[in-house]
Amino acid sequence: xxxxxxxxxxLHLGTLDLSKLELKKLARILEARLLGQLTLFEQEDKLAKIxxxxxxxxxxxxxxxxxxxxxxxGTMELxxxxxxxxxxxxxxxxxxxxxxxxxxxxxxxxxxxxxxxKHQALLVETIVLARLIHPGSERETLDWLxxxxxxxxxxxxxxxxxxxxxxxxxxxxxxxxxxAIETGLRKSEWGLFSSQAxxxxxxxxxxxxxxxxxxxxxxxxxHSKEKRSDCRLVTLALLIDNLGFPIFSQIYPGNQSExxxxxxxxxxxxxxxxxVSPGFRPIIAMDRGIATAANIKLLRERNLGFVVVExxxxxxxxxAEFESPSxxxxxxxxxGEIQLKKIESDDSASVLxxxxxxxxxxxxxxxxxxxxxxxxxxxxxxxxGKKSVCLPEKVGRRIGRILERYPSMSRFFTIxxxxxxxxxxxxxxxxxxxxxxxxxxxxxxxxxxxxSQKDLPAKEIWELYKTLHRVEHAFRCLKTDLGFRPVxxxxxTRTQSHLFISVLAYHFLITIENLLHNAGEHRSWSTIRSCxxxxxxxxxxxxxxxxxxxxxxxxxxxxxxxxxxxxTLGITSPFKRHHxxxxxxx
Numbered sequence: 001x002x003x004x005x006x007x008x009x010x011l012h013l014g015t016l017d018l019s020k021l022e023l024k025k026l027a028r029i030l031e032a033r034l035l036g037q038l039t040l041f042e043q044e045d046k047l048a049k050i051x052x053x054x055x056x057x058x059x060x061x062x063x064x065x066x067x068x069x070x071x072x073x074g075t076m077e078l079x080x081x082x083x084x085x086x087x088x089x090x091x092x093x094x095x096x097x098x099x100x101x102x103x104x105x106x107x108x109x110x111x112x113x114x115x116x117x118k119h120q121a122l123l124v125e126t127i128v129l130a131r132l133i134h135p136g137s138e139r140e141t142l143d144w145l146x147x148x149x150x151x152x153x154x155x156x157x158x159x160x161x162x163x164x165x166x167x168x169x170x171x172x173x174x175x176x177x178x179x180a181i182e183t184g185l186r187k188s189e190w191g192l193f194s195s196q197a198x199x200x201x202x203x204x205x206x207x208x209x210x211x212x213x214x215x216x217x218x219x220x221x222x223h224s225k226e227k228r229s230d231c232r233l234v235t236l237a238l239l240i241d242n243l244g245f246p247i248f249s250q251i252y253p254g255n256q257s258e259x260x261x262x263x264x265x266x267x268x269x270x271x272x273x274x275x276v277s278p279g280f281r282p283i284i285a286m287d288r289g290i291a292t293a294a295n296i297k298l299l300r301e302r303n304l305g306f307v308v309v310e311x312x313x314x315x316x317x318x319x320a321e322f323e324s325p326s327x328x329x330x331x332x333x334x335x336g337e338i339q340l341k342k343i344e345s346d347d348s349a350s351v352l353x354x355x356x357x358x359x360x361x362x363x364x365x366x367x368x369x370x371x372x373x374x375x376x377x378x379x380x381x382x383x384x385g386k387k388s389v390c391l392p393e394k395v396g397r398r399i400g401r402i403l404e405r406y407p408s409m410s411r412f413f414t415i416x417x418x419x420x421x422x423x424x425x426x427x428x429x430x431x432x433x434x435x436x437x438x439x440x441x442x443x444x445x446x447x448x449x450x451x452s453q454k455d456l457p458a459k460e461i462w463e464l465y466k467t468l469h470r471v472e473h474a475f476r477c478l479k480t481d482l483g484f485r486p487v488x489x490x491x492x493t494r495t496q497s498h499l500f501i502s503v504l505a506y507h508f509l510i511t512i513e514n515l516l517h518n519a520g521e522h523r524s525w526s527t528i529r530s531c532x533x534x535x536x537x538x539x540x541x542x543x544x545x546x547x548x549x550x551x552x553x554x555x556x557x558x559x560x561x562x563x564x565x566x567x568t569l570g571i572t573s574p575f576k577r578h579h580x581x582x583x584x585x586x
Contacts, residue, residue, distance in 0.1 A: 013054055026050060077550065083543040090150045091133075092555050092575060093532030093562055098129040099154050100571030101508050104192060110184035114177040123162055123170040126155050131505040133529065135483025138167050150537050154574055171497035178500060182248045183272060185507050189245045193514065197241030199307075199464060201285045202265060203471040204258050205478075206233040207485040218492045222255035226485070234487060236478075236499055237261050239269065244470045244510045248272070249503045251496050259292045266302055283307060283453065285468050291450075300347070300452070307451045307464045310350070314448040318343070318352055322446060331459055333357070342458035349454035351461045352446070359445025366408065366444070373406045377415060377431055384426055392419065395426040477509055478502050481526050512569065519568045532562055537575060553578040 018026065029051045102108065102125055111121035129151055130141045142164050145152055152161050162170075174181075190196050206224060208231035213219035219232035233254025239247040250265060266284075273280050283305035286295075291308035299306045315322065321343060331338040336356030343350045380398050383389040389398060399415045411434065418428045449465050456464075478484040482502045489495045509525045516523065523531075537555040544550060555575040558566070566573065 078545045079542045085541050086538050089536050089538035092150045092537040093535030094133040094529050095151045096573050098132050099574050105188045114180035128504045131501050132508050199242040199283045201471045202239045204237045205475040206235045210486040210488050216492050218253050218495050220254035242467050258289045262295045305452045310448040310450050315443050315446045340458040344454050351449040351458045355445050362444045373409045376402045390425050515569050549582045551580040
């Protein structure tokens, strides 16, 4: 400079255990690389590895390095083409969308208002966006953030990236503010879409643990919805609105009885709604697993409307009405025709439904069960033929296990045994059909919806119930797109944090999908994420005639499809072009 030589930090090398000669060699390697050249010293693996790590961690976001001295467009520089190289390339497309949606929701401000500090809010935003874009364990997430993503470049422009311990600690801290964060997100989403839901959908799911998790009080054996009866489970209860936005979530042990959860959920719901909209009473839609007589009574006592599918025996209760063709109206749907009949009582209405689509689905499921049932009986026959199982007591136990495995088959079939004359040895087993009434055979595809909204026509009641697919969509997204399963944590608090982070990521996912759907774009987040993953950001390095190293941080031009996605979401790319110049002395 005009005032003499000045020192400037270009690279952070950390602590090095090198001799003076090795330090000089390393300096020559680094100087050459800044100019896009190589030296003979590169042949020394130890020094080359240190140089690789230094350049991999070179942070072009640090204020001391960034000279945002961007020259006007059209500036010409004479550069050595042989010195051109591309380095530090990272994913940028999904990050741009996630960052933009976070700003639309005001997520960071919600976190601050919930009681988190500025730095804590940044950490939470980081792990939630990471779960949305690249779901994985905490260790994998940190590796992805540090080596493959531009997310830290957006959230920590000064280069103070979080460590693994910070990610664990903020996950624990997050739980303390769970209720406030969920309330803030709900208000933001309703404001963004200019709506307040009148229909809430409630359901539960569970997922499994990898490992024993024997000291985790949430890890319990129960009925696995993913057929993982060999693993301990944890349960998530989710209340969402008719647009799919979560109202709040609750986490229970894996053996939690579904019907028992409703009262606690209603208590919190009424408390939350009274603070937002006093006197507002929504309609609650539930599946048959939760809709017990006691819970229907509870909803009535709370003056809450409801729409539920009644249990299977309700079809028998209304058998005469199902048989009579009068009173049914036909509704055409993409999956086939639906026939609806509304029957009113004093304080509710029941809608009888005959669904072609459900009939095909249930028939296919029953056919598959029957095929497996017959295969298991045949396996038992082979064991009997080999004399490995032939005593009546043992055969009886095997038959009992088969019938337990396929309880619906016991309505249609029985398993008969053939014994020796002395009845001491079983020689074979066979399947015998039971006598089943035509009513039972024809009831496939029948179900009954009960509702307190007796003034609504049958079609509207059926449409209210069909919105329950939103909960199923939420659970499917959590499990397949947002790293919900499996759970690896051995502590209950870490398990709760893991599930809650996935729920927060789902807030972002459903916001993205609703914005796209409103514009006529019906692709899922997983498809959108895959499309955007082609967008990369990297640093071009080259040397000019004056031995100045140019480092230009740029983002790849987006494809027309990627541009359209961002435009539809109302998001502009948050990435800027940075051009740093470093004078290198050789």
